Amino acid sequence: MDLCEKLVKRDSELLSPSTRVSYFPLAVAKAEGTKIWDLDGNEYIDFLCGAATTNIGHRHPRVVEAIKRQCDQFIHNTLAYTYYEKAVELAERLVEITPGNFAKKVSYGLSGSDCNDGAIKLARSYTGRTKIVSFLKSYHGTTYGALSLSAITLRMRRRLGPFLPEIYHVPYPDCYRCIFNLEYPDCGLYCLGFIEELFDTVIPPEEVAAMIIEPIQGDAGVIVPPDDYLPKLKKLCEKHGILFAAEEVQTGFCRTGKWFAVNHWNIEPDIMILGKAIASGMPLSALVAKREIMESWEAPAHLFTTEGNPLSCAAAIATIDVMKEERLYERAARLGEYAMKRFREMMDKHELIGDVRGKGLMIGVDLVKDRKTKKPAREEALKVDWRCWEKGLVLIHFGKSVLRIAPPLTISEEELEKGLQIIEEAIKDVEEGKVPDEVVKRMVGW
Ligand SMILES: Cc1ncc(COP(=O)(O)O)c(C=O)c1O
Structure with missing residues (x-):
């Protein structure tokens, strides 16, 4: 068992289940700026920001x-x-x-x-x-x-x-x-x-x-x-x-x-x-x-x-x-517009995306079973979260099936784009049935 899994096991034996909406076994060893490293040395881009909290990045000097x-x-x-x-x-x-x-x-x-x-x-x-x-x-x-x-x-x-x-x-x-x-x-x-x-x-x-x-x-x-x-x-x-x-x-x-x-x-x-x-x-x-x-x-x-x-x-x-x-309000507005545009382009290729909405770098990508009924695609959202994590992006969803896009406002254009590409690849993998159903069983999610 790797170090992350080991810690998750110890944690679940001792910590109250009321405190965590679990997605994936990410045990944090270090975080800096827009990046997180886990106990096994894996590196992630952070689109979660400790739940919209580290807006200027982790450990800003x-x-x-x-x-x-x-x-x-x-x-x-x-x-x-x-x-x-x-x-x-x-x-x-x-x-x-x-x-x-x-x-x-x-x-x-x-x-x-x-x-x-x-x-x-x-x-x-x-x-x-x-x-x-x-x-x-x-x-x-x-x-x-x-x-x-x-x-x-x-x-x-x-x-x-x-x-x-x-x-x-x-x-x-x-x-x-x-x-x-x-x-x-x-x-x-x-x-x-x-x-x-x-x-x-x-x-x-x-x-x-x-x-x-x-x-x-x-x-x-x-x-x-x-x-x-x-x-x-x-x-x-x-x-x-x-x-x-x-x-x-x-x-x-x-x-x-x-x-x-x-x-x-x-x-x-x-x-x-x-x-x-x-x-x-x-x-x-x-x-x-x-x-x-x-x-x-x-x-x-x-x-x-x-x-x-x-x-x-x-x-x-x-x-x-x-x-x-650093006028981060302006930066958030500019990067947010870019990300929204990219997600709207993804909508043309991926039926799973029902809606894209938000302001600045608070963006929701609403995954649906069917664009007409707008039924939330909860299992698919969980699988996208999981696949993103496997590919080095920390991303969760809320509101049943809405991907939560909340990177640090200090993120570079290149890193933002890399994160968006990972999300698109994950959505494609889920649409093509490449993410196994078993992963959903170990996730709690919103
Ligand atoms: C809008 C809003 N209000 C209040 C809270 C609760 O904040 P805390 O978890 O710091 O008590 C949250 C946390 O997610 C929130 O999103």
């Missing part, structure tokens, strides 16, 4: 240096009782890069999940209202608040209730697989009208504290709303005094070709929920909200002993500086 420097000063002094420079310096950057020319404040956490819980609490505290509107197929994380908001798979809900009360799930504008079987723009945004209908009949809007929405749904399979949806949703919120909370844990930090996805629609959210790429993989999340909103709660309403850890803050400052200096 500026991040490594910042962490080392902070390590030499202190590793921990809780923000609950002390003050330190890095937490304030980072907050200054966050209020600067997030949309909205108004006074803001920041609250730190450790994960995207806790940040979603924070948003629920903050919205309730500020408005004095209890209800929250969330969206079908959304993924917000696994703490109880985040779990209660999420509506992507029963696997994360079965036997775990009761959940947080007063959370209402409404359909997300998914124009490829419209839940109402309508077509945009003839539908007249029926899904938005549906929310208004609920506000007229079952959910008193004056009791709704916030709508929490991913501006582009990530784990659902990169669902991009039509262009007029989010601006109209924001107006609906304003009409009823509902806070608009942009859940940018996955879409933030240049991933979609702008600093944040809401920038595509010029939306200024009341609350921003940030995580993942903020600190290049160090544990950190941040709620950024209008000052008056953030001043509505008191300690310890939302406090964690290791929140805003100095090492994480130092990593985040370096990460944001690299993104800014």
Whole structure:
């Protein structure tokens, strides 16, 4: 047995199955920039980025240096009782890069999940209202608040209730697989009208504290709303005094070709929920909200002993500086356009590809059994993931059968192209029946 398989075996004996959606036995020995090496010395191009987290690549020298420097000063002094420079310096950057020319404040956490819980609490505290509107197929994380908001798979809900009360799930504008079987723009945004209908009949809007929405749904399979949806949703919120909370844990930090996805629609959210790429993989999340909103709660309403850890803050400052200096939002937009064009060309040759969508380097390639029925080709997606891994590309799928294209924003044109070629070869191999059914049995997948 090789070293990767051996570690996977030891791991499965000891680690909880709740933590891993398993695809292939990739045991990481080292990662640098856009590359990963496993314990057996195999080299991979990384199209996963630790789940859209290492946006500036693994172990960026500026991040490594910042962490080392902070390590030499202190590793921990809780923000609950002390003050330190890095937490304030980072907050200054966050209020600067997030949309909205108004006074803001920041609250730190450790994960995207806790940040979603924070948003629920903050919205309730500020408005004095209890209800929250969330969206079908959304993924917000696994703490109880985040779990209660999420509506992507029963696997994360079965036997775990009761959940947080007063959370209402409404359909997300998914124009490829419209839940109402309508077509945009003839539908007249029926899904938005549906929310208004609920506000007229079952959910008193004056009791709704916030709508929490991913501006582009990530784990659902990169669902991009039509262009007029989010601006109209924001107006609906304003009409009823509902806070608009942009859940940018996955879409933030240049991933979609702008600093944040809401920038595509010029939306200024009341609350921003940030995580993942903020600190290049160090544990950190941040709620950024209008000052008056953030001043509505008191300690310890939302406090964690290791929140805003100095090492994480130092990593985040370096990460944001690299993104800014290298204008990675522009690079993501440019490379994303190229990749989308290449995938659209692949559609002409490969019936398995039903749809290609995304913004910047957040791209979903939707594999279908049949382009007419749009039935997700789940086994085929698993086989493509497996074949890519065998060929030296780390790629997974989500949303049942949507290949998740999320390389580092620093990837070179040549490496990006190499990755795209591997994906095309893998799709061809799967279409030609060259990937055995047995591999699917050992994979879990979304
Ligand atoms: C949109 C979104 N929100 C929240 C989370 C949860 O973040 P974490 O796993 O850091 O708690 C994720 C993780 O995938 C996510 O994609």
